[in-house]
Amino acid sequence: MTQFLSALSIGLGSGAxxxxxxxxxxxxxxxxxxISFAQPAFLMSGAIIVSFLAPLMGFYVGAVLGxxxxxxxxxxxxxxxxxxxxxKAVFTIAIITVGLDIVIRTVAGMFLGTQPRSVGDPWGxxxxxxxxxxxxxxxxxxFVTATVIVVALLLxxxxxxxxxxxxxxxxxxxxxxxxxxxxxxxxxxxxxxxGALAAVAxxxxxxxxxxxxTLWLVxxxxxxxxxxxxxxxxxxxxxxxxxxxxxQAVVSTYHNQWFDGSGVLPELTTNLGPLMPWxxxxxxxxxxxxxxxxxxxxxxx
Amino acid sequence: MKSKMLRSGVAGLSxxxxxxxxxxxxxxxxxxxxxxxxxxxxxxxxxxxGCIYLGAITDLTGPFSPIGAPMIEGSQAYWRxxxxxxxxxxxxxxxxxxVRDNTYNETTHSQEYxxxxxxxxMLAHSMGTAHTNxxxxxxxxxxxxxxxxxxxxxxxxxxxxxxxxTSYCAEAMNxxxxxxxxFDAQSIGVVHFPGDYGDDAANGAQIAAEERGVEFFRYTxxxxxxxxxTAVIQxxxxxxxxxxxxxxxxxxxxxxxxxxxxxxxxxxxxGSTPTWSAGLMGSQAAPALEARYLHVGAVAPWGHxxxxxxxxxxxxxxxxxxxxxxxxLGWGASxxxxxxxxQAAENDQLSRSGLFESxxxxxxxxxxxxxxxxxxxxxxxxNENASRENIVSRVEADSPTGLVLEEEWYVGPxxxxxxxxxxxxxx
Numbered sequence: 001m002t003q004f005l006s007a008l009s010i011g012l013g014s015g016a017x018x019x020x021x022x023x024x025x026x027x028x029x030x031x032x033x034x035i036s037f038a039q040p041a042f043l044m045s046g047a048i049i050v051s052f053l054a055p056l057m058g059f060y061v062g063a064v065l066g067x068x069x070x071x072x073x074x075x076x077x078x079x080x081x082x083x084x085x086x087x088k089a090v091f092t093i094a095i096i097t098v099g100l101d102i103v104i105r106t107v108a109g110m111f112l113g114t115q116p117r118s119v120g121d122p123w124g125x126x127x128x129x130x131x132x133x134x135x136x137x138x139x140x141x142x143f144v145t146a147t148v149i150v151v152a153l154l155l156x157x158x159x160x161x162x163x164x165x166x167x168x169x170x171x172x173x174x175x176x177x178x179x180x181x182x183x184x185x186x187x188x189x190x191x192x193x194x195g196a197l198a199a200v201a202x203x204x205x206x207x208x209x210x211x212x213x214t215l216w217l218v219x220x221x222x223x224x225x226x227x228x229x230x231x232x233x234x235x236x237x238x239x240x241x242x243x244x245x246x247x248q249a250v251v252s253t254y255h256n257q258w259f260d261g262s263g264v265l266p267e268l269t270t271n272l273g274p275l276m277p278w279x280x281x282x283x284x285x286x287x288x289x290x291x292x293x294x295x296x297x298x299x300x301x
Numbered sequence: 302m303k304s305k306m307l308r309s310g311v312a313g314l315s316x317x318x319x320x321x322x323x324x325x326x327x328x329x330x331x332x333x334x335x336x337x338x339x340x341x342x343x344x345x346x347x348x349x350x351g352c353i354y355l356g357a358i359t360d361l362t363g364p365f366s367p368i369g370a371p372m373i374e375g376s377q378a379y380w381r382x383x384x385x386x387x388x389x390x391x392x393x394x395x396x397x398x399x400v401r402d403n404t405y406n407e408t409t410h411s412q413e414y415x416x417x418x419x420x421x422x423m424l425a426h427s428m429g430t431a432h433t434n435x436x437x438x439x440x441x442x443x444x445x446x447x448x449x450x451x452x453x454x455x456x457x458x459x460x461x462x463x464x465x466x467t468s469y470c471a472e473a474m475n476x477x478x479x480x481x482x483x484f485d486a487q488s489i490g491v492v493h494f495p496g497d498y499g500d501d502a503a504n505g506a507q508i509a510a511e512e513r514g515v516e517f518f519r520y521t522x523x524x525x526x527x528x529x530x531t532a533v534i535q536x537x538x539x540x541x542x543x544x545x546x547x548x549x550x551x552x553x554x555x556x557x558x559x560x561x562x563x564x565x566x567x568x569x570x571x572g573s574t575p576t577w578s579a580g581l582m583g584s585q586a587a588p589a590l591e592a593r594y595l596h597v598g599a600v601a602p603w604g605h606x607x608x609x610x611x612x613x614x615x616x617x618x619x620x621x622x623x624x625x626x627x628x629x630l631g632w633g634a635s636x637x638x639x640x641x642x643x644q645a646a647e648n649d650q651l652s653r654s655g656l657f658e659s660x661x662x663x664x665x666x667x668x669x670x671x672x673x674x675x676x677x678x679x680x681x682x683x684n685e686n687a688s689r690e691n692i693v694s695r696v697e698a699d700s701p702t703g704l705v706l707e708e709e710w711y712v713g714p715x716x717x718x719x720x721x722x723x724x725x726x727x728x
Contacts (some may be wrong), residue, residue, distance in 0.1 A: 124585025125563035
């Protein structure tokens with residue numbers, strides 16, 4: 001039981017990181033109808049910029065400024081590269097975001113240099129052991145931070161004028177514009193917020209060790225999360241992120257007990273944990289093609 | 302008469318053309334001495350000397366750029382030193398013009414190779430085992446001697462490939478023997494990537510573990526930080542081997558060592574050549590690494606006291622290069638290549654086919670303490686000449702790259718007696 005609870009704490013921590021990235025994906029999709037494949041680049045860039053700022057001004061200030069900086073970069077990217085493409089095919093814009101991702105990641109990777117860098121977080125590899133259950137402090141920090149951000153976002157969308165405008169654009173762009181809402185400004189804001197969320201996720205994904213060139217892959221694991229939750233559901237992104245995080249951690253922990261060749265299951269040396277997000281995604285798609293909480297498309301025939 | 306002369310001339314030219322065509326690409330390339338010009342190098346020290354162009358295809362922006370970039374910098378620093386001290390015969394050496402980034406992509410590697418193929422005398426740095434294997438048929442066809450920037454035991458079996466350093470396989474054997482002899486290890490686990498690097502090492506470790514009669518655990522993992530290493534961390538905590546060997550990159554070293562020690566693991570760690578980076582000293586895993594980790598490598602760390610290291614540090618200081626153990630490896634590898642070029646120049650064989658022949662007759666190179674005695678001997682049977690020695694280093698925060706020498710040119714009994722019959726990762 002202690003092993004399971006330890007795996008659960010890992011899963012909730014990493015799931016919170018996936019959820020933050022997934023929310024960013026959903027925000028851009030709801031506003032513009034486009035899946036932005038530039039999110040991995042923002043995630044990795046966020047961690048890298050914080051690794052430069054943290055030694056100068058401490059982790060917390062560095063993280064806040066780094067996240068704001070990536071939000072500004074995402075805003076700039078939207079204005080320069082995406083805005084002129086409004087009205088073009090969604091597929092075309094999605095491909096542009098793939099290109100943006102490669103360009104931004106390559107530039108960010110140059111700053112990574114030849115030595116592994118660290119975001120300088122205060123948790124490192126420290127753990128709490130509670131009745132035999134090992135809980136990594138950085139996972140608690142990630143989960144708490146994600147919870148605070150999600151609550152803040154929900155309040156923002158429900159009570160602020162800008163949040164309401166964003167919901168209006170997501171719901172019916174033309175009707176919102178008829179009411180005086182600037183869809184252009186909402187698009188830009190969605191990109192900025194999504195970039196900042198990816199940067200937060202990147203910072204927490206980089207805690208506990210050095211930043212690698214493969215850090216951006218974390219963002220790709222958020223893709224099954226939004227498919228599971230539904231492309232246009234913020235709540236679904238959170239549930240999806242936590243689900244795949246927990247599934248991945250539990251299977252990674254128990255893999256070698258389940259597949260040790262001594263039981264019914266075959267011996268497998270390759271850990272199946274990383275496959276779980278995609279397995280769950282396929283299973284959900286077979287039952288609910290629009291995800292657990294996504295809006296079912298209705299076509300007039 | 303004129304007509305007869307014309308016919309004879311055309312027939313003669315045709316015959317020459319047919320002979321040249323029949324000789325094929327190799328001889329044509331040799332006629333032009335590809336990669337060697339009488340014109341000086343672009344950044345020549347002596348404008349009277351010709352230029353030897355060396356090619357390099359490495360990872361400058363991808364996942365292994367922390368290795369590729371400083372290795373190339375070390376190589377370039379070495380050739381700068383050589384050129385400032387007279388060059389090679391009547392030539393200086395350029396390893397700047399034809400350096401290419403493969404982003405650790407095999408297709409890109411092949412494309413870049415084809416772009417520089419006709420301009421280089423030899424491929425002095427080719428990063429990635431699969432990447433290099435992908436071009437090997439062509440390099441052999443072109444008589445281009447290739448130096449892989451990896452230590453797979455497979456290179457021992459490849460014609461036209463000039464490997465340097467001890468293979469990952471023998472290195473892992475030494476890690477096991479060191480763990481048994483120095484730490485009285487009764488059980489050993491190995492965390493490794495799948496494929497030509499990790500499996501080469503893991504198979505070598507398994508061979509040594511069987512020889513020494515110790516319990517053996519094998520953990521395959523993929524690149525990534527602490528969360529991606531969850532499975533391996535849990536396995537180590539469950540099995541509790543006395544010593545854990547690492548055949549990964551530095552990222553996984555920091556993640557695995559930091560997390561397992563934080564969660565109560567009391568064993569030691571010994572890492573293969575690619576598992577260390579000075580940047581780890583800035584990570585949260587640094588105290589655990591300082592207390593529990595040893596590095597087994599192909600060359601002594603930056604601060605080591607040898608003539609070669611001293612020369613390297615002097616040159617590095619003049620160009621403002623930061624201390625880096627991959628820079629050391631790049632410098633050291635170039636010193637072996639230097640021996641080959643010197644021999645070829647002395648024998649008037651400074652051509653592709655000449656180098657190909659020279660490799661087999663090269664019986665040793667003075668690397669000024671960078672590699673052990675006998676390094677650079679490619680003249681005999683592979684089991685006689687395969688390098689089996691390793692440097693053992695410990696972590697010390699005050700040293701330039703975080704590593705200081707613990708034991709020089711260690712050879713365990715398993716590696717010393719091992720007979721290579723095929724690449725370890727194919728076993």
